[in-house]
Amino acid sequence: MFTTNVLARFTAPIDSCPWGTVAGRHARHAAPRRPLYTAEERRRRDGTRWTLVQGLLAPLQFAVFLVSLGLVLHFLATGEGYAAATASVVVKTLVLYAIMVTGSIWEKVVFGRYLFAPAFFWEDVFSMLVLALHTAYLGAVLGGIGDAEGQMLLALAAYVSYVVNATQFVLKLRAARLDERAMRDDRIAALGYSK
Template identity: 65%
Template sequence: MQSRAPTKARSPLYNAEQRRRRDASRWTLVQGILAPLQFIAFFVSLCLVLRYLLTGNGEGVAALSVVVKTLFLYAIMLTGSLWERDVFGRYLFAPAFFWEDIVSMAVLALHTAYLIALFFQLGDVRAQMTIALLAYTAYLINAAQFLLKLRMARLESRALPDHFGGPLAVRE
């Protein structure tokens, strides 16, 4: 008979005070607006980059789309760090989002590498678009991390006792 090691209970994503600060922060709404806009910019740009790589057509619009996507990324990273400060008291690398922030740094580095290659004309256009695709791959990984955290937060909020406004709370 195999013995099972006790499993370590995972601490909640937010404590009660952090949840209150999250709900009160103006940056929560900003993040909720910017995240889907960034995804739309990503999807459109991905299609344009792939079109260029497959057909050789649309170099300018593909390059511009990566710049637009990168500007969305910079905006969401800036406002995200302000949100993290409001909720956790630090701009980056709060324990609850440490690994997401680590991957976000790689995403920023790859998008910035694309901009540097574009503006300083480093490498040919195909090499630049390859950097963009690497940046987009990292972005998808990072987006998945955040979606999993969002799901975790929703599941936790459903399981809260009534004094936190959970399923046992009476709502008027």
């Protein structure tokens, strides 16, 4: 028995069997997930104007993205409209810079650090890739690096990274709403009311 327990303790971290309970091992229960915001962070989030700024810039950036994506795809399909496509990517990049700067300020107000707060760590990491690709596009255009098609393909790579990053943030916002709903339901249940 002692040997089995000691052996199990050393092999548990590397056990990759997806059917542990079927194989005779006990099911592991995941630790409860930490809510996205503490009560104090939620208070700061709701009290800062930067939340509104982010709420306005995010849909604006998405609208600019959709128009620009259409222009870039049109150029790649027809070879026409390079100037309009280029201008649209530049505008999209400027809006991205604005949302990143104001987002960093928002993160500082809410979480006490400009970037990489634990609640948004991976979103911020991926945001760095989004920024790098958009900035590389600007560098290519301003420096005359590559041909028009190559520049537009770089813009598309930046846009793919943007879509992934935007999805991360949408999922995070959804998680925050679910956290808040669960807390509200817990308060209602604690008061003895039913839904």
